[in-house]
Amino acid sequence: MPDATIANRSLPVLDDRPSFEQALRDHGVAPLLRERLRTLQINVGKVCNMACHHCHVDAGPKRTEAMSRDVAERLIELLARQPDVEVVDFTGGAPELNPHFRWLVAESRRLGRRVIDRCNLTVLLEPGMSDLPAFLAANGVEIVASLPCYSAENVERQRGRGAFDKSVEVLRVLNRLGYGRPGSDLKLSLVYNPVGASLPPAQGKLELRYKEELSRLFGIEFHELLTITNMPIKRFAHALQRDGQLDEYMSLLVNHFNAATVPGLMCRSLVSVGWDGRLYDCDFNQMLELPLGAGARSIWELDPFDAIEGARIATGGHCFGCSAGAGSSCSGALRATGR
Numbered sequence: 001m002p003d004a005t006i007a008n009r010s011l012p013v014l015d016d017r018p019s020f021e022q023a024l025r026d027h028g029v030a031p032l033l034r035e036r037l038r039t040l041q042i043n044v045g046k047v048c049n050m051a052c053h054h055c056h057v058d059a060g061p062k063r064t065e066a067m068s069r070d071v072a073e074r075l076i077e078l079l080a081r082q083p084d085v086e087v088v089d090f091t092g093g094a095p096e097l098n099p100h101f102r103w104l105v106a107e108s109r110r111l112g113r114r115v116i117d118r119c120n121l122t123v124l125l126e127p128g129m130s131d132l133p134a135f136l137a138a139n140g141v142e143i144v145a146s147l148p149c150y151s152a153e154n155v156e157r158q159r160g161r162g163a164f165d166k167s168v169e170v171l172r173v174l175n176r177l178g179y180g181r182p183g184s185d186l187k188l189s190l191v192y193n194p195v196g197a198s199l200p201p202a203q204g205k206l207e208l209r210y211k212e213e214l215s216r217l218f219g220i221e222f223h224e225l226l227t228i229t230n231m232p233i234k235r236f237a238h239a240l241q242r243d244g245q246l247d248e249y250m251s252l253l254v255n256h257f258n259a260a261t262v263p264g265l266m267c268r269s270l271v272s273v274g275w276d277g278r279l280y281d282c283d284f285n286q287m288l289e290l291p292l293g294a295g296a297r298s299i300w301e302l303d304p305f306d307a308i309e310g311a312r313i314a315t316g317g318h319c320f321g322c323s324a325g326a327g328s329s330c331s332g333a334l335r336a337t338g339r
Helices: 020-026 069-080 101-110 132-138 152-159 163-176 203-218 234-242 246-255 259-264 283-288 319-323
Strands: 039-043 087-091 114-119 142-146 188-192 224-227 270-273
Touching (some): 039 069, 069 101, 101 114, 132 163, 142 163, 163 188, 163 203, 188 203, 203 224, 234 246, 246 319, 259 319, 270 283
Parallel strands (some): 039 087, 039 270, 087 114, 114 142, 142 188, 188 224
């Protein structure tokens, strides 16, 4: 398994790190502006059955924030009037634990949109969830599932004891339903993020290793692997600070800024909606409570969504996480890094 270590031990800790906007200027890159909105990412709440060490949401079993029915209905109302939105991407917490999750999925599919469920896998073993895999399959929902490694040790370092075995059990259930099988329309993607303070390895090469090991050890199949950089915010940032690694990690990200990733940054074509209906340029900005750069603050102030095209995107130091190395987004690496 590629080790999660800091790649550049020789880099000094930078007290005068540039802002993200300064880095763009230094590389001759124009400020980030919104393009046509294609993805509506909806965080339906912070309630989760797990409390993972790398979680940028600070989600967990003790959180109570959850999207209400009136917010859910307003989102579907807006979606119905916005045909350019191609993808509805549900996240959390564990999105499946929201009482309106199934209704939101069914309505989004009724409107002909691609639907993604960002699933931690283990939630599908919770009480009342036994029929959820079949519901997702019947609605053609794409599953993006977090699995930080193909070995139990690394997964349980991030996600707790027993998480790996439960994840394998659920992946086998999904495979039996057709998810992840060659030629199947039921798309199953796995997500890798480093265990510690490092950039992800080459996505293509790691995908081949995942497929080989999961097939050999457990007979599990999936379509693609997405590598995502850990964001230096919330729970992961606190862990870095506790271990004296926050400055070093930020220096790693800044010193690996890759201007070639900027055209593909997900914030250009995505709007993030919080559980309470507030709007953000991305999920990470949402967790930092950086409002939408376009000015609108909630789904009751913005109608239609395409009114924000061409607007400035709010940025911060965490944006170096999306633009370091091969780049990082909710769809994985932004630049090809070989197979």
